[in-house]
Amino acid sequence: MHTRIIVTLVSAVLITSCGTTKLSSNDISEFNAGKKAIVRTYNQPIVAGMIFGEIPVAKIIAVDGKKIDNRVFKLDEQITIDVGLHEIEFSCSARGGYDERDFTEIIKLDLKSHHEYLVRCSFDSAFGVNGSYEPSFSVKEKRLK
Numbered sequence: 001m002h003t004r005i006i007v008t009l010v011s012a013v014l015i016t017s018c019g020t021t022k023l024s025s026n027d028i029s030e031f032n033a034g035k036k037a038i039v040r041t042y043n044q045p046i047v048a049g050m051i052f053g054e055i056p057v058a059k060i061i062a063v064d065g066k067k068i069d070n071r072v073f074k075l076d077e078q079i080t081i082d083v084g085l086h087e088i089e090f091s092c093s094a095r096g097g098y099d100e101r102d103f104t105e106i107i108k109l110d111l112k113s114h115h116e117y118l119v120r121c122s123f124d125s126a127f128g129v130n131g132s133y134e135p136s137f138s139v140k141e142k143r144l145k
Contacts, residue, residue: 023038023078023079023080027079027080030080031080031114032145034083034113034114035082035083035113036080036081036082036083036113037080037081037082037083037111037112037113037114037115037116037117038078038079038080038115038116038117038144039060039078039079039080039081039088039109039111039116039117039119040076040077040078040079040116040117040118040119041057041058041059041060041076041077041078041090041118041119041120042058042076042118042119042120042140043056043057043058043075043076043120056092056093056094056101056121056122056123057075057092057093057094057121058090058091058092058119058120058121058137059077059090059091059092059093060077060079060088060089060090060119061089061090061091061104062088062089063079063081063086063087063088063089064086064087064088065087081111082111083111083112083113084110084111085108085109085110085111086108086109086111087106087107087108088106088107088108088109089104089105089106089107090104090105090106090107090119090121090137091103091104092104092105092121092122092123092135092137094123101123101135103121103123103135105135105137107119107137107139109139112141112143114143114144114145115141115142115143115144116141116142116143116144117139117140117141117142118139118140118141118142119137119138119139120137120138120140121135121136121137121138122135122136122138123135123136
């Protein structure tokens with residue numbers, strides 16, 4: 001009996017964790033009007049992380065120095081930002097066994113109207129000069145309209 005409850009709770013957390021944060025109707029209308037662009041983290045699915053032993057997770061920390069709210073139980077985040085040049089701070093963390101890796105970086109992006117920017121983080125499997133994994137962010141730009 002207790003096993004069913006635990007499995008149900010774990011399943012609910014995993015399902016909600018796979019989601020992407022929603023944009024408000026105001027954000028969507030400003031995006032459609034060409035005033036804003038979408039910046040979205042694109043993380044590895046939880047199932048793949050369970051198979052391969054770790055999940056590098058990218059989070060949006062701040063835009064132009066202003067912190068944004070953290071979303072609980074969401075694997076991917078998306079926000080709209082005014083078009084133009086911005087400094088966006090991202091964090092990346094991964095947990096694999098006893099090894100913990102955390103990394104933050106500020107990326108300058110010149111955001112264009114009707115575009116989505118997918119940000120993903122990774123840690124190189126080859127060891128870097130300081131004896132740890134080399135972290136990096138990749139940004140993929142995609143025109144939506």
